[in-house]
Amino acid sequence: MTFASRPSSARMSLQVQTGALLGALLFAPFAGLAQTPPAPHRPVMPGILDAIQPDERDIVTDSVPPDLSTYTISAELMTDGASAAAPEIRGSLRLGWTNTTGETLDALPFRLYANGPDREHDAITIAGATVDGEPVEPTLTVDNSILTVPFAEPLERGEDSIVELSFVSVLPVDSSSHYGIFGFDSEEGSLAMAQWYPIVAGRDPDDGWMLDPPSENGDPVFSDTALYDVSVRIEERFELVTTGVEQRDPGAATDGRVTRRFLSGPVRDFTMVADDDLGLRTRDVEGITINSWFPTGQERVGDAVATYTAQALTIFEELLGPYPYTELDIVSVPLNGAAGVEFPQLIYIGQGYYDAGQTLQTPNALDFTVAHEVIHEWFYALVGNNQYDHAFIDEGLTNFLSAQVYFERQYDEAVAARVVDRYLVDPFDSTVRRGDDQIVDQPTDDFPTGNSYVYAAYVKAPLGFRAIQAEIGDTAFFAALRAYVSEFQFRVATPDDLLDAFEEASGEDLGELWRHWFEAAEGERDLQD
Ligand SMILES: [Zn+2]
CATH class of the missing domain: 1.10.390.10 (Neutral Protease Domain 2)
Structure with missing residues (x-):
């Protein structure tokens, strides 16, 4: 089935709000960190706090580590004829990165988590790389899951650099790899896009860069908090559910496509889901908009998911401290061997739950799964x-x-x-x-x-x-x-x-x-x- 994307009233009101704030924030992002300003050639990301609740902005500004990485990504989702061929993401990524490792570095390791020994093919390929504007030759190791980008000169502590990568990510079709967090489900027409772009390797406080092969068990993506500004060109028929908040109205479509732009605030990953057959129920919990996206026709379960999310968010904000972001999206995704998977400001719930026969009696497994994934917004996403x-x-x-x-x-x-x-x-x-x-x-x-x-x-x-x-x-x-x-x-x-x-x-x-x-x-x- 094909539906036009339908902007929600929640999103529209958020756009008005963020648009008004954008001008004020452009010139004073993270004012609390003024003693460590970014070096002149590091881009200042606009709307850095748009995804953060107004009441939480000062605390977040004071809490984030200095010199957060900035990812500016432009991507096009190639889905024409997607029922016959694997959809692709063609992207360019511009990373502003400061060496906060405490060591002088010859190179910067990125992870291509979608590649690896148990994958059906090398999903992510790199078409070009530059460092500070100069072309470089990166190397691939560990089943092409580590991309090492060399610096022309060793990068001293506290120095910064701009790394640009162009890449193509091919979504595996009907793949059971990694629980289905990255792939195209040909029956449902759903595109799950975790681990879809090159990301700087996570740093363990004890052991440094995490360079093991992508894990067979558990969550594969380990990464550090960064700021994301992501623009995606996509067929207009798709709804696009992402980490972050949408920055502006996508405007009129050309050739049936629109460009949509999202800003994340400080998060450790940026994940997306595209689907042309989703319904939406929303809740508001103390200024946080919960968007529950469900397969059309499954309003009963979609509404229950919205309720369970609101319940869990209310309880754990009181027990653990604020969820600082303005939005939390929770979306049906065909998963394999997982009931749900957590990402920053975005939760996948296994599509198997969205069924007319799904029990909603207390207690039930869906309620448990939703609560579990919501709590991950503190343990995994924030911490x-x-x-x-x-x-x-x-x-x-x-x-x-x-x-x-x-x-x-x-x-x-x-x-x-x-x-x-x-x-x-x-x-x-x-x-x-x-x-x-x-x-x-x-x-x-x-x-x-x-x-x-x-x-x-x-x-x-x-x-x-x-x-x-x-x-x-x-x-x-x-x-x-x-x-x-x-x-x-x-x-x-x-x-x-x-x-x-x-x-x-x-x-x-x-x-x-x-x-x-x-x-x-x-x-x-x-x-x-
Ligand atoms: Zn979990």
């Missing part, structure tokens, strides 16, 4: 972590907060107990009794099987966080999480940072509890009688 090496500090914490805390606060303790038993306690018991207990804090691809990773990150780790909450009490537990978010938002935290937060808030030494749950496989001590 980053190296999901390759320490997935449990986002996945485990998020799954504990969704299974126990969300259901307890939104419904009651009996409902929460049912969810915790079903999703945490029962699978923990059966796995440990089978002799398959695992050490939680290890790299995702070191687990013997995908199932043992899922057990460690989503079953055992949440019970570890439940044990910490039981030990230190609700007040210290949530004070710790608020302090952790406040200190590490827009940055990358480590397991020690989270442990420190719990110990500081409680005044207790939690080292043994932490070791027992996350660094040992001695779950038989915790079995139910």
Whole structure:
């Protein structure tokens, strides 16, 4: 089916608001960082705070690390004849990058996460590269998933550089790779676009650049907070759901295409979904617009997703601190082996939920999935972590907060107990009794099987966080999480940072509890009688 894109009233009012602010912000973005102005040739990104709620702009300005990278991307989505051939994104990327690594660098590593050993083909190819205007010859390694761009002269600490890349990303058709986060579903006509552009490798606070092959298990994209200004030329028939807020009316179409521009504010990734068959339900939660996008005809489920998102956002803003952005999009995507996937200001929900037979009785799996992904907006999106090496500090914490805390606060303790038993306690018991207990804090691809990773990150780790909450009490537990978010938002935290937060808030030494749950496989001590 084909529908014209339909601008929502929420988007239209936002455009008026952001348009008025644009002029004021153009010349004074991040005034709080005035002591470290960007060097003259670094572009100043307009509308840097448009995606941030007005009340949060000062706090965000004070919280972001200095010298954030800026990605300015122009892309065209080539979808003509898409039912027969793989759609392509043809893009050019201009990165403003300052060397904040503390070391002199000869080259800058980018990740092409869509490439790699388990991919159907090399999805991203590089057509050209320049550094500060001069052509350079980048090299590809690790199954073409690392693009190393050389500097003409070593880049000293604090110096900056402009890297320009032109690239083509071919969307795999009906691919089961990486849960379906990047690909074209030929039956549904849906284009899921995570990991679609070259992104600077994430930096682990302990280990530096993360240059491992793209992970088989868990979330593949590990990256640092940056600012995005993304323009996409796309057939007018598509709705385009993205990280960030739309900057202006796309204007009249030419050749059936429009150019749409989005500004992200500080985020660690920019993800998009294009689909020509989506309905929309919106909610407003204290100035945040929730957009629930669903397959046309599935209003009942789409409306429930909007409600669940609003419930989770309300509860966790109170417990964890503000979600600082103005929008949160939550969209149906055909996924493989995942119920939902989180991105900054954007959540994928598996299309399988959008069905006339989907139960909406309390408690239900869709409610759980939505709450889980919403909590990721704090743990993964605001507070980053190296999901390759320490997935449990986002996945485990998020799954504990969704299974126990969300259901307890939104419904009651009996409902929460049912969810915790079903999703945490029962699978923990059966796995440990089978002799398959695992050490939680290890790299995702070191687990013997995908199932043992899922057990460690989503079953055992949440019970570890439940044990910490039981030990230190609700007040210290949530004070710790608020302090952790406040200190590490827009940055990358480590397991020690989270442990420190719990110990500081409680005044207790939690080292043994932490070791027992996350660094040992001695779950038989915790079995139910
Ligand atoms: Zn998760």
